[in-house]
Amino acid sequence: MRILTIILTLALDFVPGGNAYLKQLQQRDSILIADQLEYGFTLEGVKEGTALALPDLEKLSNDTLTLVRNWQLDTLKKGKDGTADIQASIIIAPFEAGDYTLPPLMALRNIAGQVDTLIFEPAQMEVKTMPVDTATFEIHDLKGQIKYPVTFKEVLPYILGALLLAALIALAIYLIKKYGKKGTQDVENQDPPYVVALRKLDKYRGDKYWAPEKQKTFYSGVTDTLKEYIDRRFGVDAPEMTTAELFDALKNEKDITPEMYSELKDMFETADFVKFAKHIASNEENATVLPLAVNFVTTTYQTQLEEEQKGEDVL
Numbered sequence: 001m002r003i004l005t006i007i008l009t010l011a012l013d014f015v016p017g018g019n020a021y022l023k024q025l026q027q028r029d030s031i032l033i034a035d036q037l038e039y040g041f042t043l044e045g046v047k048e049g050t051a052l053a054l055p056d057l058e059k060l061s062n063d064t065l066t067l068v069r070n071w072q073l074d075t076l077k078k079g080k081d082g083t084a085d086i087q088a089s090i091i092i093a094p095f096e097a098g099d100y101t102l103p104p105l106m107a108l109r110n111i112a113g114q115v116d117t118l119i120f121e122p123a124q125m126e127v128k129t130m131p132v133d134t135a136t137f138e139i140h141d142l143k144g145q146i147k148y149p150v151t152f153k154e155v156l157p158y159i160l161g162a163l164l165l166a167a168l169i170a171l172a173i174y175l176i177k178k179y180g181k182k183g184t185q186d187v188e189n190q191d192p193p194y195v196v197a198l199r200k201l202d203k204y205r206g207d208k209y210w211a212p213e214k215q216k217t218f219y220s221g222v223t224d225t226l227k228e229y230i231d232r233r234f235g236v237d238a239p240e241m242t243t244a245e246l247f248d249a250l251k252n253e254k255d256i257t258p259e260m261y262s263e264l265k266d267m268f269e270t271a272d273f274v275k276f277a278k279h280i281a282s283n284e285e286n287a288t289v290l291p292l293a294v295n296f297v298t299t300t301y302q303t304q305l306e307e308e309q310k311g312e313d314v315l
Contacts, residue, residue: 017118040089053108
């Protein structure tokens with residue numbers, strides 16, 4: 001091991017200021033390579049208004065000793081008489097084992113125009129390396145990062161969280177579908193089926209929906225209204241049925257005359273051609289749609305009223 005001596009001199013009159021201190025930032029029983037150390041001095045009883053000038057130690061850095069942080073001043077304590085204890089320090093790091101004689105620390109002090117140069121005795125530093133047992137030491141290849149297998153216990157919270165989130169979304173969709181529509185249906189169900197149907201059919205009066213680009217809306221609106229009415233009037237799940245299924249379910253209804261049954265079926269089939277086969281209905285066909293739908297509703301409702309009245313007379 002060699003002794004490294006670093007000498008710093010200034011062409012000034014020196015005033016002894018005491019000893020510099022050396023303190024490890026990582027407390028160990030010895031100084032190891034690359035350890036960081038605080039090197040500095042302390043001035044006690046510094047009067048208020050005192051100015052300090054410190055030398056630039058950037059040139060201190062070399063291949064074996066590095067200046068990590070330049071000068072920093074800290075006030076340790078203030079006295080009642082206006083004086084203060086000042087600490088000035090740098091941080092250094094050695095990168096080679098050996099004995100170091102650190103440079104003395106100097107400060108230029110100016111008190112009311114009187115300038116003094118303070119010098120602090122340098123500290124000694126012994127830097128060691130990590131001891132290696134050469135008898136048992138064996139060089140090994142570098143290994144990659146160890147990847148441990150993921151266990152079911154680790155992913156279980158994520159699985160449960162995902163299932164809970166999916167359940168909440170499904171519940172929200174169900175409630176919206178069930179109760180979101182129920183409010184509108186409950187208002188409509190307060191009126192008799194024929195009133196609801198006639199109110200909706202009244203929106204399609206006139207020929208504004210007969211234009212080719214609006215016929216799909218026209219026929220869909222009329223047939224959907226009739227299906228809702230048939231559902232409530234005859235107890236047939238018409239909205240979920242095709243035209244063939246619907247009229248197969250209505251063919252034995254005694255309240256629907258054969259003539260009305262045939263005309264209504266033709267109208268529904270025309271509507272299917274318009275909605276699904278891009279058929280353009282004629283004005284004559286369009287003109288018969290709404291009267292036929294209104295007549296079907298009013299006729300079948302009158303039949304229901306007559307049956308209800310007969311039942312009341314019997315009672």
